[in-house]
Amino acid sequence: MLSYRHAFHAGNFADVLKHSVLSLVLDYMTRKEKGFCYIDSHSGAGMYQLADEYAQKTGEYKDGIAKIINDENAPESLEPYLSLINSLNLNNTELDIYPGSPGIAKGFVRRQDSTHLFELHPTDITHLEDFCYRWKKVFVKQSDGYQGVLGLLPPPSRRGVVLIDPPYELKEDYHKAVNTIIKGYSKFSTGTYILWYPVVKRELVEQMRNAFSKSDVKNVLQVEFCLEDDTDEYGMTGTGLFVVNPPWQLAAQLEEILPYMKAKLGDEKSNYTLEQLVAE
Template identity: 70%
Template sequence: MLSYRHAFHAGNFADVLKHSVLTLVLEHVTKKEKGFTYIDTHSGAGMYQLADEYAQKTGEYKNGINKLFSNSDLPEALVPYIDIINELNKQLGTEQLSLYPGSPGIAKKFSRRQDSTHLFELHPTDVQHLTDFCQRWNKSHIKQLDGYQGLLSLLPPPNRRAVVLMDPPYELKEDYTKAVKTLIKAYRKFATGTYILWYPVVKRELVNQMQNAFTTSEIKNLLQVEFCLTADTNEYGMTGTGLFIINPPWQLNTQLSEIMPYLQSKLGNSSSSFNLVQLIEE
């Protein structure tokens, strides 16, 4: 299925959590001079215009990044992510929020000469946008291929350092199982990489199945963070969002302890909640 377009959801509350964590992970890994490999299994378009018809149709960014964009009371751990958004928009000569980076846009900000990037996207329109976005990005490789298989084909990376983001659309129920199984296979091939798996909270039983698959595997050092706008429900729609992070940077748990209460206060409501747990110890 190729109906999913992230342009409808760019900059929403789920993106805020996902991309703030990705920023902190990339900030950590680039503290060392040695190069690393960045792999994005479901890349999307790379950059999004919030004035276009897709973003305006849903307006999801208005209850996400738009509520944080110009805040002066940010916790320290959230500043690097918001700085990226501010810098991108200031380059347009405006103080308004017009551009929002997808995960490749975040990764590009941290990419150095010694690093390499591999981006997978199946949607024909988005892969063209992605190719255009990466035109002057040396050592970036874009492939219109299945990202699950693409990831496994690249492990272990030659430089023995990797950050992987897996951000499936979950159009198919099977994606919940397939994503976890693929990361378990990836871990067997390369156990020291940092792997970030995004998921939506639509049906709690599906998240529980993912947790169980991870905890019964050989994976070690797994952090889970979740932010729910409303309580779980049997009705249709996403009530929350979360991340499973394998081999998180040592300080990420502490940084998320700062970020999550702030996100709850700025993006949430009286029904909102968050959870941060070391699901599997090192």
């Protein structure tokens, strides 16, 4: 279908959760000198201008990153994420630039690390290639991200982070996303995998949970933040992540982040969960 454009949603509450977790995982990976491989299955444009017509049409960032970017009382666990966003906006009088997942990764990867980005959308791939100009050891491909991920595993360094972040335009994406991690895990069981999902229909999330629980994948953490209770109405009420082989302190960091997100981005109808879905 290829109609989804993340520019409409850049910096929203779902990005805050997804990118704060991605920042913590990448920050953890850089604590060892040995290089690692970052693989992004659905990369988008790389960087977004919040002043452009797409972001302004929805204004979703105003109820997301804009509410916390200058909060001096934000929990320490958000520091890697917020510092990166602030560094991109140093010369702006207002919050103007927001990174996609490739932009987050670029803030953490080092010379010894490699980055592989996949994107199918004909407009976003052009923006992504422009964004990656002069970025060394980055490889951009306009191809299917699910197959691209599997083709790169295991990485030569035997250290890696895989982000699977499809648009879920098709219901098949829920199955494909989980199945890609299950297949990837069979090839590279020590890697860290991050799978983002929207809460639109609870039954689809339950199908993902069941698939992980019945698989051979171990050490699966599930985190979810919902602005409101589940509903049969159209639209996304919440967001979540499955993290396979999370850094050992990630659960404790999320225990700081989640109540903060509820206080700053939600209201009395909002809720969150954090669960070790599959044991180590």
